[in-house]
Amino acid sequence: MARFRKRQEQGPKGHVLLRDLRQNRTKWLMLLPAAIVVILMCYIPMGGIVLAFKEYNYRDGIFRSPSAGWSNFRYFFLSGKAWSVTRNTILYNVAFLSVNTFFQVTCAIFLSEINRKWFKRTTQSIMFFPYFISWVVVGAFVYNLFNYEFGSVNTLLRQIGLGEVDVYSNAKAWIPILIFASLFKNLGYGTVMYLASVINIDPMLYEAADLDGATMWQKIRYITLPGIRSTMVILILLSIGTIMKGDFQMFWQVTGNNPMTLGVTDVIDTYVTRSLMYLQEFGMTSAAGLYQSVISFVLILGANFAVKKIEPDYALF
Amino acid sequence: MKKEGSVRRHRLHDTRDRRVFNGIGYCYITVLTLFCLIPFVLIVSGSLTSQESILANGYRLIPAEFSLEAYEFLFKAPGDMLRAYGVTIFVTAAGTAVSLFITSMAAYVLSCTTFRYRNVMSFFFYFTTVFGGGLVPWYIFNVKYLHFKNSLISLILPMMVNATYLLILKSYMKNIPESVIEAARLDGASDWQIYTLVAMPLCKAGLAAVGLFTALNYWNDWYDAMLFIDNSKLYPLQYYLNDILNKSQGMAAAAAQAGIPVAQIPAEPIKLAMTVVATGPILLLYPFLQKYFVKGVTIGAVKG
Numbered sequence: 001m002a003r004f005r006k007r008q009e010q011g012p013k014g015h016v017l018l019r020d021l022r023q024n025r026t027k028w029l030m031l032l033p034a035a036i037v038v039i040l041m042c043y044i045p046m047g048g049i050v051l052a053f054k055e056y057n058y059r060d061g062i063f064r065s066p067s068a069g070w071s072n073f074r075y076f077f078l079s080g081k082a083w084s085v086t087r088n089t090i091l092y093n094v095a096f097l098s099v100n101t102f103f104q105v106t107c108a109i110f111l112s113e114i115n116r117k118w119f120k121r122t123t124q125s126i127m128f129f130p131y132f133i134s135w136v137v138v139g140a141f142v143y144n145l146f147n148y149e150f151g152s153v154n155t156l157l158r159q160i161g162l163g164e165v166d167v168y169s170n171a172k173a174w175i176p177i178l179i180f181a182s183l184f185k186n187l188g189y190g191t192v193m194y195l196a197s198v199i200n201i202d203p204m205l206y207e208a209a210d211l212d213g214a215t216m217w218q219k220i221r222y223i224t225l226p227g228i229r230s231t232m233v234i235l236i237l238l239s240i241g242t243i244m245k246g247d248f249q250m251f252w253q254v255t256g257n258n259p260m261t262l263g264v265t266d267v268i269d270t271y272v273t274r275s276l277m278y279l280q281e282f283g284m285t286s287a288a289g290l291y292q293s294v295i296s297f298v299l300i301l302g303a304n305f306a307v308k309k310i311e312p313d314y315a316l317f
Numbered sequence: 318m319k320k321e322g323s324v325r326r327h328r329l330h331d332t333r334d335r336r337v338f339n340g341i342g343y344c345y346i347t348v349l350t351l352f353c354l355i356p357f358v359l360i361v362s363g364s365l366t367s368q369e370s371i372l373a374n375g376y377r378l379i380p381a382e383f384s385l386e387a388y389e390f391l392f393k394a395p396g397d398m399l400r401a402y403g404v405t406i407f408v409t410a411a412g413t414a415v416s417l418f419i420t421s422m423a424a425y426v427l428s429c430t431t432f433r434y435r436n437v438m439s440f441f442f443y444f445t446t447v448f449g450g451g452l453v454p455w456y457i458f459n460v461k462y463l464h465f466k467n468s469l470i471s472l473i474l475p476m477m478v479n480a481t482y483l484l485i486l487k488s489y490m491k492n493i494p495e496s497v498i499e500a501a502r503l504d505g506a507s508d509w510q511i512y513t514l515v516a517m518p519l520c521k522a523g524l525a526a527v528g529l530f531t532a533l534n535y536w537n538d539w540y541d542a543m544l545f546i547d548n549s550k551l552y553p554l555q556y557y558l559n560d561i562l563n564k565s566q567g568m569a570a571a572a573a574q575a576g577i578p579v580a581q582i583p584a585e586p587i588k589l590a591m592t593v594v595a596t597g598p599i600l601l602l603y604p605f606l607q608k609y610f611v612k613g614v615t616i617g618a619v620k621g
Contacts, residue, residue, distance in 0.1 A: 020433055026508040027426045031438060034423035037478040040463070041455070042445040048454020062457060107349060110342035113335075119343070123350040125607060130353055132599050132610075134537035134555045140562055140592040141356040144363055144376055150585060152359050155375030184353060189614060196615040216338040249540060256563065272452050277544075282453055289451025300447045 052290040056282035072287035081271065082288070086244075089267040093243045095175075096182040101236065103183060104190030109224055111191065112198040113216075124195075128188030138181060139253035146177070171264040174255055178265070181254045182247075193235070194228055201227035230311050241303035244296045248273060268292050364388070364590040368583035387586035391594065394575040398594065400550060401557035404469070408553060409535040412473040417528045420478060421520070424486035425512045430495070439487070442480045456544060471545035472553060476534050482527045485613075489523030490516050526613030529606055536599065558595045562588050 021028055048062050055068040076082050107127070114120050130138075145152050146167045154164040167173040205223050214222070246267030255265045257274070272288050275281040308315040355378070363376045367384035374381045391398060423442070427435050449455075465471035493516060501511050517524070542556035549570070552560065561568060568587070572579045 017434075024432060024508075027429065027432055030422040030508065030512065031426045033419040034478045034483065035438075035441070037419070037474065038442060038445055038480070041475055041478070042449065045455035045458045046448070046450035048458060049450050051454050051457070052451075056457075058461070061461060062454065103349065107346065110345055113339060114342055114346070119346075123346050125604070126350045127353045128607065128610070129357075129600075129603060132533060132537075132603060133596055134539065136537075136539055136555045136559045136562070137592055137596050140558070140588065141360065143562065144359055144589060145356070147376075150371050150375040152363075152376040152378070155377055158375070184356070187349060187353060192611055192614045216332070216334045253559075269452075276453055276456060282457070286451055286453040289453055293449055293451050297448045 048286070049290055049293075051282065051286040054283060056286075068283055072283040073291070075284050076287050076291070082291070084263065085266050085268045085271045085288075088264070089246045089269075090243055092178060092246065092267060093239070095179050096186075097236065097239045097243075099179055100183055100186050100190055101232065103187055105194050105228070105232065107187065107191040108194035108198050108228075109220060111195055112224075124188065124191065126188075127191060130185050130187070131189045135185075135249040135253040138185065138250070139256065142177065142181065142254050143256070168258060169260055171261040174261050174265050178251070178254055181250060185250070190235075194231065197228045197231040198224060233310055234307055237303045237307050241300035242296065243299060244268065244292050246270065360589050360592055364586050364593050366586055368585055371585045384586070386583050387590035390571075390575060390577075390583060390587055391590055394571070396574055397549075397557065397571060398591070401552050401554045404472075404551060405536060405554040408469060408472045408538075409532050412476060412535045413528055413532040415473070416477045416479075416531050417524060420483050420527070421486055421517065421524060422512060423478075424483055424490055425516050426508075427483075427487045428490035428493075428516075429498075429508075439484070442478075442483055446480045459545065465545055467546055467548045467551060469551060472538065472541050473535075475541055476531070476538065479531070479534075482531065486520065486523055486527055489520045493519050522609075522612060525609045529609050530613055533599075554595050558591050561591045 051062055051065075052072055053068060053070070054062070054065040054072075056062070056065045060066075111120055111124065143151075146154075146165075148154060148164065148166050148168060157164055165173065167177065201223065205227075206219060209219050209223060246269040248267075248269035251265060251267050251270045252273070255261060257270070258265070268288065269292075272285045272292075275285045275288075304315055359376060359378060362378060362380045363371070364387050365383055365385065366376070366380040367382050367386055370380070370382035370384070426432055427439050427442075429435065432438075459465045459471060465474075497515060497519070498511060501515050506514070537555055538553065539555035539559055542551075542553050543559075546552060546556065549557075549560070561571065568582065568584055569579050571587070572582045575582070
């Protein structure tokens with residue numbers, strides 16, 4: 001029996017797979033539907049990467065369209081667009097990451113020290129709620145606040161006798177608006193996550209610190225912050241891995257795809273979608289998409305490598 | 318997880334710096350809570366204001382002139398709105414059910430230690446989260462080869478299998494003690510029976526969290542509709558709202574249906590009333606479902 005098994009395992013690789021397909025038929029069948037969806041939605045379109053090197057026309061399809069060499073990439077980079085959308089994407093993500101992390105962590109620390117249960121529960125529920133609404137609704141909020149003629153902000157400014165602001169012609173105004181929109185949507189989510197990590201800190205540490213006469217600030221500095229360090233490091237590293245991906249839904253809905261402000265608000269994802277939908281510019285947009293995918297991939301590998309060095313348990317792969 | 322750590326470490330005596338700290342904490346949290354709350358209040362109060370009042374005074378925190386005209390208008394000829402609701406409910410229900418079924422099934426297989434190819438197949442799914450072909454090839458494949466333009470399946474299939482959720486469910490299933498699965502196997506249970514009778518009931522919390530996040534993604538989706546749906550009869554709720562908010566056609570169609578000239582409709586409060594109507598169900602269900610979401614988030618935090 002032992003010898004028989006040994007011979008089977010030594011057989012060619014394909015043979016083992018075929019045998020497994022037969023023996024574990026049910027398991028493979030149970031895996032099949034999910035695998036088919038992933039193949040259809042992810043792996044087959046990956047083959048379409050060749051499009052970045054083609055001059056696409058609808059009749060010939062992805063594979064039979066004539067080759068264009070690197071001209072799509074050349075066009076994308078020489079148009080100056082590549083630089084501006086890349087810069088916007090990265091700078092916005094850095095701003096979102098730092099602002100959101102700061103407020104999420106401070107919120108979690110303050111909440112963990114508050115003992116009034118109803119206060120804790122109510123505020124947490126309200127802060128978490130924006131996470132559950134769609135970006136279209138957030139777009140309606142922005143419209144309601146900043147519309148020039150009837151927006152709440154201008155109504156208020158008029159009431160207290162200050163001049164109105166016109167954000168729709170002032171591109172720079174969108175930088176703080178987008179940062180606030182991101183905070184509005186993500187504050188509660190991150191707070192819940194960091195709060196879980198604060199609560200997991202061993203209470204004995206605080207009791208010992210109390211006996212030693214430590215102040216609140218010292219306890220935060222030497223117990224709480226080190227206690228949530230690993231969660232923070234991991235979440236930040238993982239965000240750095242996706243720093244080349246702009247949150248399309250947010251940028252599209254919050255700015256209302258306003259042509260006046262594109263220089264400041266256009267990120268790679270909105271640029272690609274707009275070129276695809278309005279200009280039908282297939283070759284150049286796939287080049288832009290491929291450029292984004294490849295850099296993202298490298299960044300994620302790098303981030304994962306860093307996580308592995310710091311906290312091997314939390315590495316993604 | 319320890320319950321309410323802060324209660325356990327409640328001090329015997331409140332020191333002065335602790336009182337200062339908590340004072341700042343209460344103010345800080347209150348300000349941030351208001352920051353998250355006020356936009357909702359503004360929308361609701363705006364939707365309850367008359368058109369003239371908005372044109373004259375602008376939107377305010379408390380309506381200058383209370384009026385239900387926007388809601389009256391919306392519910393007078395709710396045809397389009399109800400159809401959009403119907404599309405969204407169908408997509409959410411069908412999408413979530415199928416997604417949860419095939420995802421959990423795959424998660425079960427990947428969690429089996431007896432499955433030789435579990436790591437290879439896990440990577441097969443995981444890889445899709447780190448690399449993609451980009452929007453354009455995906456779009457062309459869906460439109461030209463799968464013929465998804467103007468079909469509801471284009472709203473369901475793209476979000477059907479989410480590798481992150483799959484791996485979260487897998488880690489839930491891995492937590493089932495090996496001995497339980499082994500006992501079932503010795504009793505002659507097949508993989509299908511172990512999955513339906515043992516694994517699923519033991520992962521209810523994980524299924525609830527993943528199911529709710531999936532349902533939320535379907536409910537809030539408008540992106541796929543923007544790409545694939547031209548026929549306004551197939552618009553899901555969020556995209557219909559987008560249409561009302563951003564395009565005059567949406568409003569004009571609504572006016573025509575109600576038999577009112579476009580110039581006379583209370584366009585401003587209608588935008589906000591429609592926003593309220595589209596968000597209402599989430600707000601109503603939120604108090605009951607919040608704890609599952611919290612669980613889902615914290616699981617994701619522990620192991621993504």
